[in-house]
Each structure stands twice: as structure tokens, then as C-alpha cells.
Amino acid sequence: MNANNKSRSKIITVFSSSSATGKTITAINMAQTLYQELYNVCLVDLDLQFNDVCRYLRKNPVQSIYDYGEEDAERVRITEYVMHHEDCFDILAAPQKLEEAYNVSSKTVTDALDDLRNYYDYIIVDTTTGFGDATLATISRTDELIFMGIVDFIPTIKNMNLALQTLGDIKFPADKIKIVLNRDKAKSEIASDDVEKLLGRDFFHTIPNDFPTCIASIKSGRPIVLNSPQTNIAHSLKALTYKLFATGSKSKGEGLMRILNKLW
């Protein structure tokens, strides 16, 4: 693998202050979009206890970040614990047993992310809600934070504000936080403009409300950008990815390297 990859590799964390904001769907579709652009991509599921990445993609992981953590990080390669598929980006799965979830330490998380940088252009991390140990460890390594939010009712917005303050308290750079409004135009009496004023920042991107397409994707095990590519939500998820990375496709030569790496 290219020794310079570590410096070019980016870690993108998908975060939220409340549940059901679309973190997992967004993370999956960003990973798929980048994968289709011929980048080396790994999606890391750090929703350790009640994880959905492999469920949504109907993948059955044999190993997880827990197994990686049980070994000496100096002696193992993270790629041995990553799921590789012909037709999909790579996945570092969350533990499938709840008791294993307890035993994934912050050090395991940071070691895994540091190691993944050696092999991937983009590492997308799906997290659990709030500031648990694994999420804080991830944030310490994050290059871009996608802060997912929905505008449904006041407590949700209050918590978004609180989370932004907490990110400031832990000195996470404000310019690396990208607030993404999901389920835009869903039934709510709160205007998104008002939320922007309250948060003191504009939404970086909005994703339209399309619950049926999301459910269809989950039931099919295929990302939305593959399963329903012509829907507005698919276009929006792709647009979010391009906005963030704005790099366009890799060269064909670099893309060939990805294919060759998978063979060896």
C-alpha cells in the first residue's frame, strides 16, 4: 500500500445528538458514493451495542473491531479484521455480541482508526448518539464531522445546540463541523431558518424526507444510491459527498490500483 496514504487519508465521522437522524443511512451512502468514484473506502461501525451497518447491508461479519482490540495492535493489520466484498466498500464491523461491545476500549478505537489510515483514502465512521467513550475517541481523530440533525421538536434542537457547545468545549474546530439537516420538509411547525439562527450557523446541506425509499433500501440491503438512484434523496446523498470532498473521480490508474489491492 502507498506509504503516503496515511497523510492523505481522511476520517469522516457521522454524529448526532439524537437518535433516528439518519446517521447510518448517510454513512452507508457516502461510503458507496466514494466507492463508486474508485476511492478506497472503509465504513467503520462504532454504534457498538445496537449497530445497524451490517444489518442494513445484509452482511454477516465474521470479525469486528472487538477482535482487533483483543490482539496486540503492533502485531496485527487492521485489514485482517475488515470485511471485504467484491461489490461493496470495506466494513469494519461493530461487535455482534453485547458483552463484546463493553470491551471495546477508546484505545482500540484510536488504534483502529490510525491503522486504517494506512490503507484507505476515506474512513467513514458511524457512531452512536451523544458523547460516549468510543465517539469521543473517534472525534479525536476526525477530519470532518457530519452533524446530522432533524427539525422535529424543541428538545431535539436544544440538544443540537448543547452538542455544538460541547464540541466547542472539547476544542473540536468549528470549521470541521458540517451540520446536515435530514428529513427536510417533514411535518414540523419549526422552520429550518429559525433553527439555523438558533444554532448560529447555516446548514451545510439538507437531505429531503423520503422514508419509503430509506425503508426500501434497508429491506433490499442495498444503499439508496444503488437501489433508488434516480430519487431526490439519492441525488442529495451524492451531492453531500461531492460537496464535502469536491475531488471528482480518481484517475483510472489509481482506480486500477484499488482493484489490484483487492486481489492480493
Add this chain to the structure above:
Amino acid sequence: MATKVCILEENPAILDKITENIGQIENIELVTAHISDKRILQTEQPQIVFLDVDYAQEKPLEVLNKIRQTLPEAAVFAMSKSVDSNLIKKMQYAGFVDCVHKPFNRAIFVQALDKLQNFTTKRENKGNKNIISFFSPKGKSGKTTLSVLLSMELAELTGKKIAVIDADITFADVNVFMDVTSKSTISEAIRDINFMSPHILESYFEEVNPLVKVLCGIRKPEDGALIAPEDMTRLIKMSAEIFDYVLVDNAPGFAPISIAAAEAADILYILGMDNGAYEIEHMVRAIDVLKSMDNWQERVRAIVTRVPNMTDEVKRRYEAQLECPVFLIPNEYLLMSLAANNASMIKNLDKSSALSVQIKLLAKSIIA
């Protein structure tokens, strides 16, 4: 059977006076001793102790702790020649039931016993399923909504005292739903828990109405790290001595605090919304873990929220998957949001709505 009351006092004249005042009360067996002689506690095993806190040779709190080691179930009152509100507060804060003036007369003694009776009744209520915890694998399941609305319904139906403890150490919302401003929170209550009595703990709760009080949640996410599970257990059990029902709202997922709240619960509700993804599967996994609790089949119940079709067939299907009783809550998300956005969900929620009707049914099932 007579209640044995022990008076430990330095001054023999005061001992004589107290004996004269209360020695003939029916169903009270009185034993007295000089305060330096604690052997009487071992030999007589009194249920109630009155302790002279003016005795200069010993610190009251140290003596109280020694008494608790010998007689863990005994109720201990402080007595002093100079009683004022500061001393009463200080003694209650230290763990005495109350502080009375010595030598006390019959009326004061009876008042003290009445106060004690309230504590005893609360302790005996343990068999009445009065600690109710709400757990969910993922958020947005409706725990906070349910705990808040259920507290109001239980108060209305029973006329009893209800507590809501916001133990969500990610983002606490109970105070927003109930429109209360917190002067103190669970953080302060936990900080002080080892130094207070149930009376003092109640002052940390905010009043919603004369029957319902709430212990507000943490102010900032980082405050959650300061809450130890054993202190949470102590908080919940002490609350159960003051309130007839204690409802505990937890953060999603298994964490030391939510596990402590689950283990302390007489009824543990596992919540999940069936949104067409894997919520029910996550509930199954959570229940599998909870099967290691004592009497889990009596204590663990499931609530599935935002159910579009609330039929018996749907209920049976969930019960087969979850292997425990299931209660269904309808999908009234917009109604709930509108109510919450108008400053107080509990005042603004339409009482005739399907959601309110189901909450009432749930409350009745708990009372039954």
C-alpha cells in the same frame, strides 16, 4: 407487639423526665441508658433510638454510624436542649430521622412516631411495584414522553406522590417536557447522596404539581461521567422512601447508570419504535441480556411505540418475538411534537387522543 424505644442520654435527670412523660404509652417498651453505654443497643435491639447529640465526648455522626452498624433497621432521632431549624436541618442531613427538644413530652414523642410512620410505609411499598425504569436500545423510542405522561396519569388516578428521575446522561429532556426550571439536578443529588436523608433528598426535586416532582437531569453531557452506578441505586431507593411511585428515564443503551436503574426497578419497560428497520431485533437482544436479572419475567415488559395498527394480532406477534408482555403505543408523533413545542407537553397534550388513552390504560395496569 410493643415497639422498643431506647433513650441514650448523658443527664440522668433528663432520662428520668422522659421516662415519666412517655413511660406509660401503650405498645411502647422504653429502655434507657447513659449515652456512654452502648451495650444496651445490642442487648435490647430497639427499633427506635433517641440519641443525645449534646454529649461532648462523641461526635453525633460517628455515633449514628456505629448505631447503624449494630442496628441497621433502627430509626434514630437526635435530641438536644437547643433545637432550632438549623440544627434540625443539620441532623436530618446527617441521616437522623428528625431532631427533637429534650426532655420531650408525650405529644412530641407521638409526632416523632408519626413522622417515622411515613418512612416505614414507603419502605413497605416496595412490594407494590413502585420503582419503574424505562430503557431502550436506541433513542427516539418515547421513553421521556412516556415517563412524563405516565407520571401525571398515575398521580391523577392514585392521588399519590410521584417522582420522575431524569437519569439520561446523554441529553436530559424531562424538564423541557414538563416545563420546569431546575434549581438543582441529579448531579447535585448524587454529589450529596451519602450525606442526606430522604427528607433532604426531596428538596432537590422540582414540583410540577402537588403530587408530581421531578429530579432534573444533567445540564451538560460531560456531567454524566460524574455519576457512579452505586450512587444512582442509592438515589433511586431513597426516592422510593419518599414517593409512592418513582419513574426513572434513562439514556438509550446499556451503560452502568442504566443498568443500575434496571436492577433497582420493580418494573422495567423496554421501549422501541417499530419503524420498519431493526428496532424489534435490538429489543430482543436487549431482553436477552436482561434475562440474567432476578425475576426478569415478572419485572421486564416491552412497549412498542409508534405502532400504526394496534390490533391484538400485532400485539401477539410482538409478544412472540420479545417473549414478554407487550403494550402498544400509537403513532401520534405530530401531536406529541406540537404539544412539546408549546412549552409543556403535559399541559398541552390532547387528553382525548389515542396516545393519552393508551397512557391511561398503562397507568391502570401498573396500579392493578
